[in-house]
Amino acid sequence: MTYTVKQISEKMELTEHTVRFYTDKGLLPCKRDKNNRRIFDDESISWLRTIQCLRKCGISIEDIRAYSALCMEGSSTLKARYEFMKSHRELAFKRLEEARELVSYMEHKVRHYEDILEGRVPDDTNPSAKNGSPHICTCGDP
Amino acid sequence: MTYTVKQISEKMELTEHTVRFYTDKGLLPCKRDKNNRRIFDDESISWLRTIQCLRKCGISIEDIRAYSALCMEGSSTLKARYEFMKSHRELAFKRLEEARELVSYMEHKVRHYEDILEGRVPDDTNPSAKNGSPHICTCGDP
């Protein structure tokens, strides 16, 4: 099964521009037909799926390109790929922790406004400065 | 207590450039001294803390500017600010869910490489295509 840019972009819910961008940057290997058009196959799908995950993990295009190159090189790079994944797993943990803090921050804010709107606490919008208090952050700050 | 750009940037662990950028974009109110230099106070600290949290939540500079403007306007905008926070709380929930999936994806990858390196499963690096398998993503995909 082969795919054109349009087909693979629809299948993977990416824009055609992004798919071309990834091939141009060397993250996503692709062949060309006799008219120089990009052709993709099922392996491209699995590459793209991986790229999407790694991007969501905040890994840069350049780092993904390097990982991709390691994969191409074959078994000799297994250990390097393992190290790559281990270090990015740590980053994923940190991001999870941060996401938890941010949820609790947003919940705190929403509750704060509910307390004011329902009259449980007085409005702390600062009128003297014509400058509403931004309701100080409590997400891990002192 | 007042602060210069340098002082506030050090205190908040931001670059001076970023602090100036925020004031220029209207997110961070600041006064000027007779030499046109930016001066900040303790309220700026609390603003900046809020801005940092909202930015980490993925809220755009423009949206934060709008929220900031609502705060300035006073109590009449309480309800709008409440709605703003509620909608961004939902986004924070989504990001937390995604962060969880990404951690489990990275854990899966690391385990996969460990299994290969310790000989529990065969190496699936694809030699025929001179193209290592990217080890298909399992984070919520079909």
Next chain:
DNA sequence: TGCTTGACTTCGAGTGAGTCGAAGATGTTA
């Protein structure tokens, strides 16, 4: 007094990861 230092100012350019649109080539269909 002049000179250096250092912190400030604005402005314009660069970056990363897309995002968009234009201009041109090719293939299919009416």
Next chain:
DNA sequence: TAACATCTTCGACTCACTCGAAGTCAAGCA
């Protein structure tokens, strides 16, 4: 043959910084 859809490359735009250059200003010192 013309219209069209789809592809190609290329250059410009966006956002949120990030950086550096050039100029202003006050303080400290020979």
